[in-house]
Amino acid sequence: MPKKQGDENKIIAEELAKSQREISVSQFFERNRHLLGFDSPIKALATAVKEMVDNSLDACEEMNILPEIIVQIKEAGEGRYVVSVEDNGPGIVKEQIPRVFAKLLYGSKFHRFKQGRGQQGIGVSASVLYGQLTTGKASKITSRISPKKPTHYYELHIDITKNEPEILLDKEIEWTNKDHGTKVEIEMEGKYQKGRLSVDEYVKQTAISNPHLNITYINPLKEKLHFKRVTDQLPKETKEIKPHPYGIELGVLIRMMKNTDSRNLRSFLSNEFSRVSSGVSDEILTKAGVSPEMKPKDITHQDADKIFKAIQQVKIMSPPTDCLSPIGEELLIKGLKKEVEAEFYTGVSRSPAVYRGTPFQVEVAIAYGGKNMPQDELVRVIRFANKVPLIYQQSACAITKSILGTDWKNYGLQQSKGALPTGSAVLVVHIASVWVPFTSESKEAIASYPDITKEMKLALQECGRKLNAYIRKNVRAKEAKERVSLFEKYIPEVADALADLTGEKKPELIAKLQKILKKGLPALMAEANGETDGKAKE
Amino acid sequence: MAKQKNETSEKLKELGDKIVKDINKEKNPEIILPVRALSNVEYDRKTQTLKLGDKTATRSFFNVAHAKKFLQTVEIAKVSKDLLKEEKHASLRDVYYMVKRTLPDTKVNLVDEQTESDDIIEDLELITRLSREQLNMTANKMGSVVGRVTIEDRGDTIHWDKLGSGGYSIPSTVEEIKFKKVDAKYVLYMEKAAVWERLNEDRYWEKNNCLIVSSQGQTTRGIRRLLQRLHLEHKLPIYVLCDNDPYGYWIFFVIKHGSINLAAQAEKLAIPGAKYLGITCDDVLKYDLKKHFIQLKETDISRLKQISEYEWVKDNKEWQKQFKMMKDFGAKVEIQSLSSKGISFISERYLVDKIKNKEFLE
Numbered sequence: 001m002p003k004k005q006g007d008e009n010k011i012i013a014e015e016l017a018k019s020q021r022e023i024s025v026s027q028f029f030e031r032n033r034h035l036l037g038f039d040s041p042i043k044a045l046a047t048a049v050k051e052m053v054d055n056s057l058d059a060c061e062e063m064n065i066l067p068e069i070i071v072q073i074k075e076a077g078e079g080r081y082v083v084s085v086e087d088n089g090p091g092i093v094k095e096q097i098p099r100v101f102a103k104l105l106y107g108s109k110f111h112r113f114k115q116g117r118g119q120q121g122i123g124v125s126a127s128v129l130y131g132q133l134t135t136g137k138a139s140k141i142t143s144r145i146s147p148k149k150p151t152h153y154y155e156l157h158i159d160i161t162k163n164e165p166e167i168l169l170d171k172e173i174e175w176t177n178k179d180h181g182t183k184v185e186i187e188m189e190g191k192y193q194k195g196r197l198s199v200d201e202y203v204k205q206t207a208i209s210n211p212h213l214n215i216t217y218i219n220p221l222k223e224k225l226h227f228k229r230v231t232d233q234l235p236k237e238t239k240e241i242k243p244h245p246y247g248i249e250l251g252v253l254i255r256m257m258k259n260t261d262s263r264n265l266r267s268f269l270s271n272e273f274s275r276v277s278s279g280v281s282d283e284i285l286t287k288a289g290v291s292p293e294m295k296p297k298d299i300t301h302q303d304a305d306k307i308f309k310a311i312q313q314v315k316i317m318s319p320p321t322d323c324l325s326p327i328g329e330e331l332l333i334k335g336l337k338k339e340v341e342a343e344f345y346t347g348v349s350r351s352p353a354v355y356r357g358t359p360f361q362v363e364v365a366i367a368y369g370g371k372n373m374p375q376d377e378l379v380r381v382i383r384f385a386n387k388v389p390l391i392y393q394q395s396a397c398a399i400t401k402s403i404l405g406t407d408w409k410n411y412g413l414q415q416s417k418g419a420l421p422t423g424s425a426v427l428v429v430h431i432a433s434v435w436v437p438f439t440s441e442s443k444e445a446i447a448s449y450p451d452i453t454k455e456m457k458l459a460l461q462e463c464g465r466k467l468n469a470y471i472r473k474n475v476r477a478k479e480a481k482e483r484v485s486l487f488e489k490y491i492p493e494v495a496d497a498l499a500d501l502t503g504e505k506k507p508e509l510i511a512k513l514q515k516i517l518k519k520g521l522p523a524l525m526a527e528a529n530g531e532t533d534g535k536a537k538e
Numbered sequence: 539m540a541k542q543k544n545e546t547s548e549k550l551k552e553l554g555d556k557i558v559k560d561i562n563k564e565k566n567p568e569i570i571l572p573v574r575a576l577s578n579v580e581y582d583r584k585t586q587t588l589k590l591g592d593k594t595a596t597r598s599f600f601n602v603a604h605a606k607k608f609l610q611t612v613e614i615a616k617v618s619k620d621l622l623k624e625e626k627h628a629s630l631r632d633v634y635y636m637v638k639r640t641l642p643d644t645k646v647n648l649v650d651e652q653t654e655s656d657d658i659i660e661d662l663e664l665i666t667r668l669s670r671e672q673l674n675m676t677a678n679k680m681g682s683v684v685g686r687v688t689i690e691d692r693g694d695t696i697h698w699d700k701l702g703s704g705g706y707s708i709p710s711t712v713e714e715i716k717f718k719k720v721d722a723k724y725v726l727y728m729e730k731a732a733v734w735e736r737l738n739e740d741r742y743w744e745k746n747n748c749l750i751v752s753s754q755g756q757t758t759r760g761i762r763r764l765l766q767r768l769h770l771e772h773k774l775p776i777y778v779l780c781d782n783d784p785y786g787y788w789i790f791f792v793i794k795h796g797s798i799n800l801a802a803q804a805e806k807l808a809i810p811g812a813k814y815l816g817i818t819c820d821d822v823l824k825y826d827l828k829k830h831f832i833q834l835k836e837t838d839i840s841r842l843k844q845i846s847e848y849e850w851v852k853d854n855k856e857w858q859k860q861f862k863m864m865k866d867f868g869a870k871v872e873i874q875s876l877s878s879k880g881i882s883f884i885s886e887r888y889l890v891d892k893i894k895n896k897e898f899l900e
Binding site for chain 2 (some may be wrong): 006483484486487489490492494495496497498500501502504509514515516517519520
């Protein structure tokens with residue numbers, strides 16, 4: 001019997017093999033659009049705008065251009081919208097336009113170890129793909145790199161089976177008043193709505209985390225919103241660094257060895273990784289028992305594993321952290337101030353730290369109080385990763401977990417067990433890193449590495465202490481004021497009784513008492529504040 | 539009565555005028571009042587009474603800690619003035635309701651508890667040097683008296699020996715009572731109304747030619763003043779009968795020497811000649827009351843210690859002996875435990891013997 005069954009299995013496998021064939025990345029994402037953030041019509045609009053704006057901002061910063069971005073969403077029939085994003089970035093050279101927009105995983109970013117908004121080179125072409133799948137329409141790209149060069153206009157599809165661009169139209173056009181820049185228009189299925197998870201919210205938050213950005217946003221209701229920059233200072237340029245050995249996985253290590261130009265293992269390790277001198281390189285290889293003179297391409301899986309294990313045992317300096325570009329305490333507060341009305345703002349920018357060989361930096365800002373802030377609701381959390389707002393999957397995110405793990409009762413807010421704090425506050429948390437560990441490709445939530453949550457908590461606590469100092473001072477002043485205002489309420493009562501006892505006129509007594517109160521107010525305030533020795537003589 | 543009313547009105551106006559004077563000078567208006575605390579009470583060995591010292595406190599309006607009390611003080615002064623004008627008397631509870639209200643535009647109540655208004659009334663007594671009865675504010679009637687005495691009260695002639703089972707109910711103020719005939723050899727005051735009922739049923743006062751007076755618990759001012767008047771005006775000895783416990787001793791000492799709260803009025807209330815009849819610790823042994831012991835609580839023990847350190851008993855060997863015995867017993871005994879020897883044992887044997895043998899503590 002077992003033998004027979006084995007035969008049958010073999011036959012089934014053979015049958016299956018006939019239908020098994022390679023699928024392209026495009027085909028894969030056609031089936032798994034949720035992995036890229038296109039799982040619902042509402043989310044699709046936000047994701048598309050996000051991917052396009054991310055690209056524009058990265059491109060502008062790289063070329064030291066103060067970004068001017070126009071985002072527009074127009075209704076194009078039942079459940080269909082045209083999303084367009086126009087920037088004043090450096091533009092894209094003609095030859096690259098089709099591949100940048102109509103080939104998945106094409107891009108300059110995936111191969112670099114550098115802080116940037118996009119990471120994998122999937123985003124914008126995934127939007128193009130989504131538009132094509134839901135409407136059949138081509139995406140329209142306009143780009144110009146210099147006033148001396150022509151403006152190129154493309155209409156593109158993606159050949160899904162090959163993951164290659166399919167050019168429907170390629171022509172030169174006039175682009176008035178634009179020296180350089182790129183405009184992308186994608187028609188797609190979608191649903192527009194307002195609220196916390198809307199495009200409106202995404203744009204607003206982008207304005208907070210990018211205080212140097214001018215962005216104009218026209219939503220489907222034709223409401224035109226301008227978010228003005230509050231600084232002309234561009235973010236510090238980010239530097240590309242080599243990966244640190246502690247952060248590398250075995251599979252990546254093997255791939256790097258296959259692709260390297262280095263002739264031997266010693267130079268491979270010291271050339272391709274940060275903080276690996278030839279001395280450290282020798283130490284690793286000695287510990288692994290692999291000859292430093294071997295060619296990286298000839299390394300067996302077994303030896304690679306030995307090297308991988310040896311790396312973890314050797315003490316290697318932390319990676320350089322000057323590659324990071326935080327928003328900065330001052331600018332983060334400025335950005336928050338212009339979009340969130342409050343009576344008190346504070347912020348903290350931590351020093352860089354390292355998780356798994358990857359440098360990162362946490363920043364926190366808090367806006368507190370004011371008339372327009374709801375009092376008894378959970379605080380609002382605004383999350384940023386490399387200056388990009390994270391709108392979805394709040395509860396799965398390391399930021400949220402860090403906030404939950406902080407005891408806000410110590411910092412002047414109320415908090416039920418296991419819940420976000422309650423109070424009139426907005427919490428902003430930003431993590432900058434050359435590689436932000438997201439929980440999925442749609443980049444919606446940050447993975448909870450202990451080193452990261454620890455830094456976040458420290459930043460939240462530091463900011464919380466500042467908040468607490470303000471609340472305590474403020475509450476005390478308010479209470480003192482209330483107590484003094486009691487005198488005003490008591491005056492008519494006292495005057496009434498005195499008038500009855502003495503026959504004096506009540507209005508005159510009131511006027512005189514009020515005069516004394518006014519004269520003595522500063523001293524009374526101080527007394528009510530407990531600043532002087534307000535001990536009663538009684 | 540009219541003269542009294544004028545004097546009170548004058549004193550209240552004086553209080554108001556002083557405050558208005560401060561206001562006119564643009565000063566923080568203040569009320570000066572004697573400190574009503576142990577630290578400002580002295581025992582006067584000569585008169586054997588507690589006396590108020592001369593420490594004063596200032597209650598100013600524009601002071602967060604004082605403002606409310608200041609307002610309460612003038613408000614209750616006003617209530618007193620209104621009562622005088624209308625010739626009405628209000629009970630302490632009435633006064634509480636007359637001033638209890640929420641101030642406009644605030645969540646603040648002028649008074650929250652009756653103890654607050656009671657407290658201010660006592661302040662007002664000190665400020666004006668008048669009793670609350672003179673302010674037309676009265677405490678509840680809580681005492682009864684029976685005996686061969688005839689008095690005149692608000693124009694009525696009353697015979698204290700012809701009032702059946704209830705006896706004469708002692709009013710809050712006894713100043714206006716006129717004694718027309720007093721036929722008694724002594725006054726017996728007891729802490730417990732139940733014991734008074736027993737003695738009245740047994741016609742003890744008739745058989746022994748005395749007056750019997752009781753209250754329910756603490757002795758009211760009306761009772762104390764009545765006892766004092768009988769003692770001073772008619773030279774009647776005052777005998778006090780209490781439970782043999784620290785609280786009973788304390789009741790006796792208040793009658794004899796005055797209390798901290800009413801130190802200012804001690805001369806109108808204290809009876810230095812009052813004598814403690816029982817129950818004593820010696821009685822416990824003599825009448826075999828040990829089987830009726832009630833264990834002393836922690837509060838009893840600390841109160842006993844406190845009492846034993848009072849100025850007037852510090853050097854009194856008799857009293858110190860009682861304190862030590864009670865401490866050694868670790869227990870107290872109620873007056874009613876005498877009933878175990880027969881329901882009328884107290885009236886027929888105990889009191890008769892004690893008074894005959896002059897077994898008192900002073």
